[in-house]
Amino acid sequence: MTSLRTGLHRVVRRRLLGTLTLGLVLAVAALVVPDASVAPTDAQLVKLQEASGVDVGKLANNRGVIWILAVGSDARPGQDMLHTRGDALQLIGINTRTHAASAIGIPRDSWVDIPGHGENKINAALYYGGPRGIGDAVGRLVGVRPTYVFVTRFQFLENMVNAIGGIEVRNPVAFADDALKPKGFKKGRIHLDGYDAMAFSRIRHALLRGDFDRSANQERVLAAIQQKIRNHQHDPGFLAKGVASVMKNLSTNLPPGDLFRLAQAIARVDPTKTRTCVVQGAIGDVGGASVVFPYVAAARAMGDDARNDATLSRCR
Amino acid sequence: MSTSLERCLPAARAAVVLLVAALALSGCGGSDKTTPRPPSTPAAPTVRIKPTVEHVTGRLKPKARRAITARVGKLVDAWYDAAYVGGDYPRPASGFTHAFPGFTPGAAAQARQSLDLMSNAGIGSKIDGVTPITKGVKLDVLAVKGWPVGVTARVWLSFRTHGSLVSRQLVRGQLDLAKIDKDWKVFAFTITKTRRPLAGATPSSGAGESPTPSQGATS
Numbered sequence: 001m002t003s004l005r006t007g008l009h010r011v012v013r014r015r016l017l018g019t020l021t022l023g024l025v026l027a028v029a030a031l032v033v034p035d036a037s038v039a040p041t042d043a044q045l046v047k048l049q050e051a052s053g054v055d056v057g058k059l060a061n062n063r064g065v066i067w068i069l070a071v072g073s074d075a076r077p078g079q080d081m082l083h084t085r086g087d088a089l090q091l092i093g094i095n096t097r098t099h100a101a102s103a104i105g106i107p108r109d110s111w112v113d114i115p116g117h118g119e120n121k122i123n124a125a126l127y128y129g130g131p132r133g134i135g136d137a138v139g140r141l142v143g144v145r146p147t148y149v150f151v152t153r154f155q156f157l158e159n160m161v162n163a164i165g166g167i168e169v170r171n172p173v174a175f176a177d178d179a180l181k182p183k184g185f186k187k188g189r190i191h192l193d194g195y196d197a198m199a200f201s202r203i204r205h206a207l208l209r210g211d212f213d214r215s216a217n218q219e220r221v222l223a224a225i226q227q228k229i230r231n232h233q234h235d236p237g238f239l240a241k242g243v244a245s246v247m248k249n250l251s252t253n254l255p256p257g258d259l260f261r262l263a264q265a266i267a268r269v270d271p272t273k274t275r276t277c278v279v280q281g282a283i284g285d286v287g288g289a290s291v292v293f294p295y296v297a298a299a300r301a302m303g304d305d306a307r308n309d310a311t312l313s314r315c316r
Numbered sequence: 317m318s319t320s321l322e323r324c325l326p327a328a329r330a331a332v333v334l335l336v337a338a339l340a341l342s343g344c345g346g347s348d349k350t351t352p353r354p355p356s357t358p359a360a361p362t363v364r365i366k367p368t369v370e371h372v373t374g375r376l377k378p379k380a381r382r383a384i385t386a387r388v389g390k391l392v393d394a395w396y397d398a399a400y401v402g403g404d405y406p407r408p409a410s411g412f413t414h415a416f417p418g419f420t421p422g423a424a425a426q427a428r429q430s431l432d433l434m435s436n437a438g439i440g441s442k443i444d445g446v447t448p449i450t451k452g453v454k455l456d457v458l459a460v461k462g463w464p465v466g467v468t469a470r471v472w473l474s475f476r477t478h479g480s481l482v483s484r485q486l487v488r489g490q491l492d493l494a495k496i497d498k499d500w501k502v503f504a505f506t507i508t509k510t511r512r513p514l515a516g517a518t519p520s521s522g523a524g525e526s527p528t529p530s531q532g533a534t535s
């Protein structure tokens with residue numbers, strides 16, 4: 001009898017606990033679901049379905065893929081940034097149908113053949129051949145020729161990042177640079193304003209793997225810019241303001257309407273479908289200058305992997 | 317795809333006003349000019365779209381502002397009509413394949429992949445009319461040298477459905493437009509569509525299903 005009573009108590013207690021828990025859940029639900037008690041059918045917790053699409057027409061190839069080479073020129077004020085040395089080189093693929101994207105970083109010191117000019121660092125291709133020259137050089141190395149080459153200088157990158165209110169990146173390792181960032185960047189999630197984004201993208205000597213790690217940091221900055229655009233794409237005027245800033249700060253022969261379409265495609269890139277790689281190589285020395293002898297076969301494999309659908313199956 | 321009034325009229329008990337409104341908006345009564353209207357029936361409500369420019373980046377000439385406002389308003393209204401509030405009901409899903417006038421071919425093809433959201437394809441066979449409640453569009457314009465080069469149209473449309481499915485539907489989101497081949501076209505979209513059953517409403521057609529809870533909030 002005693003055991004029966006104890007068992008009964010347990011059941012009652014359990015039920016009471018269950019009721020209390022349910023009550024709490026309902027109370028919380030009532031707090032977060034307005035008017036729940038008035039019109040229960042009006043307040044159901046469901047995933048809102050969304051239809052989304054973008055057609056960039058002839059800006060993409062027949063598979064809906066766009067390849068853009070983003071070049072950060074080291075031009076100083078007054079210099080022609082289209083014919084200086086490209087300090088940052090990122091080959092970016094966007095699949096406008098699947099909303100996937102890839103970025104393949106190319107160390108600027110990669111030692112390659114530049115037709116008509118012999119062997120040199122790949123960034124010299126901008127100096128010799130302008131945007132087309134650097135596009136060709138990267139195309140030969142990776143096996144994917146960019147359709148568009150966007151060239152900017154670091155001051156302009158600062159302006160563009162400031163125009164969107166700064167970015168957030170996850171920094172894998174703390175580092176500093178006496179010239180560009182004496183106080184350094186902390187490890188972890190950090191906010192970068194325009195200047196910080198520039199410094200984060202440029203610092204090399206403080207990084208363990210030098211040019212390779214810098215290239216990876218540039219990809220972090222690009223991904224963060226995309227994330228910011230995506231998060232704010234529905235804010236009135238946000239994308240238009242970004243495009244206006246791009247028109248002011250970027251050298252491109254694309255008409256403004258096409259840039260607007262491109263911006264919409266970028267805003268729709270799904271971060272969960274984004275992957276980045278950096279072309280690897282061996283560190284060497286040519287005439288006293290530090291260079292990277294890129295692993296061409298591996299670079300081509302990356303290009304083969306992503307060429308058709310802008311989707312990398314390996315790397316980060 | 318009825319054309320006569322008799323075929324359009326639901327066999328139901330909904331209020332006369334609603335029926336007339338639904339008929340007028342679904343175009344069902346168009347061919348039947350001789351059919352007498354009940355003398356007490358008010359004129360069918362006309363819900364007009366009033367496009368406004370909310371945000372401009374760059375300088376936009378007043379003349380260009382007026383022109384782009386009118387053009388985009390017309391394009392958005394054409395989509396509202398073709399996809400949701402115009403045409404005959406009941407209508408099968410196949411009747412919505414041309415629901416995207418003003419879209420680029422690529423954008424229309426992508427919209428057809430989400431036809432239930434981008435039109436009434438998912439409910440067209442369950443209803444015999446719609447009554448628009450509100451239509452709206454606000455424009456964010458990117459302008460260069462006084463002329464628009466890109467437009468984001470923030471859109472919202474709400475309407476009632478009649479027939480087996482009595483509900484209030486809300487379509488909202490954005491359409492992005494650019495001048496393509498000398499005309500403004502929708503090249504991108506982000507749209508949601510939510511559905512609420514109307515409290516106390518009974519289906520105007522006896523054989524119909526009432527919306528299930530999962531249908532009650534989103535389609």
